Amino acid sequence: MDGRTPFAGTALQKAVFPNKLLPYLLLAPQVAITIVFFYWPASQALYQSMLKEDPFGLKSQFVGLRNFAQVLGDPDYLNSVKVTIVFSVSTAVLAMALALFLATAAEKVVRGKGFYRTMLIWPYAVAPAVAGLLWLFMFNPSMGTFAYLLRSAGYRWNPLLDGDQAMLLVVVAAAWKQISYNFLFFVAALQSVPRSLIEAAAIDGASSTKRFWTIVFPLIAPTTFFLLVVNTVYAFFDTFGIIDAVTGGGPAQATQTLVYKVYNDGFVNLDLGGSAAQSVILMAIVIALTAVQFRYVEKRVHYA
Amino acid sequence: MAKIELTDVRKVYPGNVEAVKGVSLSIPDGSFVVLVGPSGCGKSTLLRMVAGLESISSGTVEIGERVVNELEPAERDIAMVFQNYALYPHMSVRGNLQYGLKNRKMASDEIARRVDAAAKMLEIGPLLDRKPGQLSGGQRQRVAMGRALVREPAAFLFDEPLSNLDAKLRVQMRAEIRRLQRRLGTTSLYVTHDQLEAMTLADKLVVLNSGRIEQVGSPMDVYEKPASLFVATFIGSPAMNLLPVGEGGVPGVSASDHLLSPGGRPQILGVRPEHMRLVAETDATQPGDAIFELTVNGVEVVGAESFVYGGLPQGGPEVAVRVAGYSHLEPGTQVRAATSHDAFHRFDRESGRRIVVA
C-alpha cells in the first residue's frame, strides 16, 4: 500500500440517515463557520477589490480589474513579492534546518532528555509580537546587548538603516519562534524510524552522516513535507506581528512582505480597493503554492 | 571465512543490569553455532556485541585473528539478519541488496553480478524492483538473507530471523538457511529461543541461562547428556520428567535400591517421556526396570504419537509417557509405566548439575 490516501483499503462506511434533514443539521455548524470566517470575507475581498473608494470612504465606484492592474504594475508591489519570497524561503529553511539539527542532537542526549526537549519547546508559547520585541531588544542598535557585542567586534550593525540586516533580523526572529514547533514534529518523526534500520545501515558500512541522508532523512520525508507546507504558510501569514514589532516593514520597504503591505495600504494608507486586490492575489498565490507543493513535492515523498 | 572467539565477555547495561556474565565460546571457521535460551537470557545482547551494535563491558571478541572490541560494525566483516528484517522501506529490493556494496565503493559490474547471484540463489529475481512493503513475510525474509549474502562476509549473525513467520514457512526457511550455510561455508552464529530450530540447525548448540553458558555441545550431546536441570527441562518437548529422590526412594516407583538411593547427596532423577513405556499388568518387565504406578490425568494426541500424563500415588510432579499412535486412555485409569535403568539422568538437587555415574 503506498498510503497516499490514509484510508485506502478501508472502505469508508456509507451512513444512511432515515431523516432527510438530520445530515444537513449535523453539517450546519461546520458549514456556517466556513461561510462566516472564510467564504464571506473572501467574497467581500473579491468585491472590494473591484471598487474604488474616495479618500473619505463616503462613496465607492466599480472599477473592474483596474485595481489589479494598478497593483501588479506597482514597483513597490513587485518589490514586496521579492521580499516575501526571500523572507519565506529563508525563514522556512532556517526554521526547519535548525529544528532538524536540534532534534537529531536531542536523540543523542542520554541524560536529561526531557529537560532538554522542554526547554526547546518553550519558545513556541511566545506570541509573535513578543518574540519580535525580544529580538528587537537584543539587537536594537542603541540598547541591544547583541548589537553592542557586534559593534564592539567591529561589525557595522544597524538594522534600522541597512535593509539586508533588517531582513536578517526578522528572518531569525520568525524562524526562532517556529523552531520549537518543527522540533516537536522532527523528534516524533525521528523516534518513529526503527532503530534496527539504522543498525542495519551501520553494518552495511554507512557512516553516520550517510545513514542520516540515505535512511533517516528519506523516512522522515512525510514530516518534512508537512512542515514545509506549514512553515511556508506561517512565513506568509503569521509573521505580521514580528515584522510589525521589529522593523515595521522598513527600512525603505526592505522587509515589507505581501501581508504587511496589505495591512499598510489598507489600514494605514486607506487604499481599501488596492489592499483588497492584494489580498485576492495573495489568496491565489497561497492556493497555487500549496497545490504545487502537493503535486510536485509530495510525489517524491515516501510514506512507509 | 573466519573463526569467532569470545573470551570472558561481559555486558553490564546502565542501571547495573548484568545481561551477559562472562561468556567464553569458540566458534570454529565455517561452523553453524546456535545460541538458545529463554527470553531475557542475554542471547541478543551477546550477538549484538559480536556485531558491534552494543559495547563490550569486558572481555574480548575476536573475529578471524583480530580483536574487534573497538571496531565499528562495518569494519568487522559480518552481516546480520534481524528479527524484523530491517529492510530499508524506501528502497527497492535491489536497492536493499546493493546498499552495503555501494557504501563500500564496489565496482558496479561486480555489484550487479553479486546481486543477481544472490537473487538467483534465493529465487527473488522477479521481486528485485519491488519495495519491501509489497512483499510477503517470507519474501522479506529472503531479501533480508540476500542482503547478508551479497556482502560475502566472514560471518553471518542471525537474531531470531524466523520468528515472524508462520509454522510451515518457518520449517521451510530453516532448511533453506541450513542448506545455504553448508553451501557457502560461512561461519554463522544464530540466536533463537525455539529449541526445535536450535536442534535442527546447529553444528554446535550453546544453551544460555541468565547470562551464563549452561552447556555447549552437539545437539545430540546436549539432548542425551544435559549438563544441568535447566538444560534437561529446556531442551525436549514435553520436558524431561523429574523425580526428587527422598530417603525412601520415589513413592510409587519401584526399582532396585541402587537406583533410588540418594547416594549421600539429595538427587533428582530425570527420564524423558520417550524412554518410558506403558506395560500391561501381566507384562514381564525387563530385570532392572523401574516401574511407575500412575493415575492418568490426561492425554495429549500429537498425531503420530500421544503423550499420557499421569500422577504418582503420593502426588508429586506429573509424569509424561510417550506412546506411539493414538491413545484412548480415559482420565482416572490406572496404568503402569516402565523405564530401563540406563535411561535415567541424575542431577544434584542443590547445584542442579548432572551427576556423572562412573
Ligand SMILES: Nc1ncnc2c1ncn2[C@@H]1O[C@H](COP(=O)(O)OP(=O)(O)OP(=O)(O)O)[C@@H](O)[C@H]1O
Ligand atoms: N538497553 C538495555 N538496557 C538495559 N537492560 C537491557 C537492555 N537491553 C537488554 N537489557 C536486559 O538484558 C537482558 C538480556 O536481554 P536480551 O535482549 O539479550 O535477551 P534475549 O535473550 O535476546 O531475549 P529474547 O529471547 O526475549 O529476545 C534482559 O534482562 C534485558 O532486560
Ligand SMILES: [Mg+2]
Ligand atoms: Mg532477543
